[in-house]
Structure formats: structure tokens, C-alpha cells
Amino acid sequence: MPLRYVQVQSTVDLFSPVIRPTGNIAVVGAAATGGVGVPVQVSDPTDAATKFGAAYQADGKTINSALTRAIDTVFDQTPGPGQVWGVPAAQDITSALAAVETLNVQFVLVANTALDATSGATNGAIDLLSKHVTAVSNSGDGKERMGVAMLVKGNSDPAPAAALPNDRMIYVAHKSDEDVAAAVAGTVAGYPPSVSMVLKPVSVKTDDFTATEIENLNGPEDFGKTSGGRGVIWLTKPALLGGSAVCLGEGYTGNRNGKQYIDITRTVDDVTFQLKARVIRAIGNLRISRSGLRALAVQLESVLNPLVADGVIESYDVVIPILGLLDADPSTLSDAQAAQVHHAETSRVAEVLVAVEYAGAMHRIAIKLNFA
Secondary structure (H helix, E strand, O other): OOOOOOOOOOOOOOOOOOOOOOOOEEEEEOOOOOOOOOOEEEOOHHHHHHHHOOOEOOOOOOEOOHHHHHHHHHHOOOOOOOOEEEEEOOOOOHHHHHHHOOOOOOEEEEEEEEEOOOOOOOOOHHHHHHHHHHHHHHHOOOOOOEEEEEEOOOOOOOHHHHOOOEOOEEEEEOOOOOOHHHHHHHHHHOOOOOOOOOOOEOOOOOOOOOHHHHHHHHOOOOOOOOOOOOOOEEEEOOHHHOOOOOEEOOOEOEOOOOOOEHHHHHHHHHHHHHHHHHHHHHOOOOOOOHHHHHHHHHHHHHHHHHHHHOOOOOEEEEEOHHHHHHHOOHHHOOHHHHHHHHHHHHHOOOOOEEEEEOOOOOOOOOOOOOOO
16 A cells, blocks of 8 residues: 555445425226226326226217226326326225325325215215325325315305315316316426416316306405405416416315415425435434534525525524523523423434425416506
């Protein structure tokens, strides 16, 4: 070995946190072929027809496989979803939804099933879907998801959706013969979480709602103010956009009193996952000490700084209360403060407060135009 005045041996142990997909879809529904409750990933409509049967019978009108038809519609959207799973289901979709629990998906829908008195009743298909997305989102790290359901064709009454309020559900009103829930799920899945869904195009054929019907769905609006909606999105073809493109009339979730907009629910899910994935390696390694907690703060900042740079969030603030006490001269701490330090060290729990400022996209513009 030649003489080296300074010797360095470097060891590289780079950590790459898990990346959460944001646009994967599971479609549950009746299929002509395939095992009930067995999820199968499909790559395109042809693949879906091979695995679940042709969408239509020979007459080209009668549905042969509602599951294939819905998957076709999902793939017809632009920019479209990431990955798609089909799950054949019996009339009772309970077992199929149980199988979906393990999938890494962010959207779930029931093929060819409108929200009505039957599907919205207790243990009806849409009621089960709503319960599924809530239960899985609350119980599994990284499994947060939303459900998408359509109202009955032509229904402009938000009452069925109001009976199942859930900010993890998306309810869509329409005047289409197609599987609108599949179309909207494919559309939403194609965009990053922080993008508002208002006026995003949907590849589906539909007739327009009248102004009265839209007011029924959304509620009245005064100049410069919004009603806040009624938990239902409607399909529309705005004359100002030109052409006959069908768009989402709003970006509401199914609960006006919860996380009101789809992008809020998705962004909270995404940021939460990124923070968890970043700090998971701190468990069992970092210590509840000044250096350990500062290292934890740096890891949190490494997630949040890029989100600020990308315009996803406006700002953030990370506060670790126990760190302030550790920074102080121990002799200056009160008995209560010393007890807090002791409790943190013995319980091995470090409380961290993260405040994030999220700036939503503009949904209305009120212009006062004065001519003289």
C-alpha cells in the first residue's frame, strides 16, 4: 500500500424513502369470467377483456361484463391512471372489497352501480364502498384511498349523497348512459394530488344539466361568494371553453362539512405518507436528545422543502416541544419541565407538531366591471 498522509474509507448507505403512487385504481364488479374476489392487474382494455370477458354481447349494446366495461372507461381518460386492478364480484361485494384492502390503490369504485335507495342503504353496494374507503384509510399506513360513485342518470337531487356524507367519497351527477364513476375515477387518478379537479375534462358522453338543476346540486351563489356545494360534482360543458368537452363542474368531496375538496383529501394523504416514509428509519436509531431531535427535524424539512419549492404548499412550521427544554440549561428548568424531559426519555415518545399552509386553487373569479 503506498504511503497516504490522509486515509479515508467511505461507506455509502443512501436511504431512498418509499414513493407512494397517487393514481392506482381498483374496479369491483360483475364479470363474465374470472374468480370472484380475486384481484387481477390489467394493462389495457384488451387485457381486461381477456381476463374478465368482453364488455358487450354480440349485439354491441347488452352488457356482458360490467367490470370490463368500467375498466375500458377508466383507460379512456387522459392523462389516466397509473395501475388498474379488476376484481370480479358477486351480487354481495363484501368479499371483493375485502380483497381490495391489500391492494396499493388510491381509488375504488363499483362498476355499473349508481347511488340510489338500494345501493345507498345499509350494506348496499355504495354504502359498503363508503365504509371500505374509510376503514382502510384509518387502519393502514399508506393505504389511504377514496371511493367514486355516480348518481342515477339525470338525478339532480343531492339527497342520496347527503345520506352518505364522506370526504373520502366522490359523488357525480350526470346524464350519461356510460359508467361515469369509472370515467371520473380515471380522470382524478391521472392528476397529481394537489391539482384541483374543477373543470378537468372527462372522456364521456353526457347531456347538459339545466341552470336550475345545477343550482339544485350546488346551491345558490351570490356575487363574490360560493355556497360551499352540497357534496356532489356534476358534469358540464362550459360554453366559455369552446367545443363540446365534458368537464367536472366542481371538485367537491362527498362531505361539505369535512375536507370539502378532493385535492385537500389527496394532498393530506400524500404529505402524510411522505413524512411517515421519511422518518420511519428514525425509529430505533435516533435518540431523544438535542442531536437526535434536530436530525429528526432535518428529515421532516427534507420532505416539506421540496413541496414548498413545487408550490404544493405555501409554508410549514416544525415544532418539537421537548427540544426547547433540552436546549435550556437543566438548572433553569422547573420541576414540571424536568418531569416532561424525564417522561419523554422514559416513554421514548417524541411529540412533533407540523403546521402546513396549503393554498387551494381558484374556483371562482368575481369581477366588477364598470363602464363609463
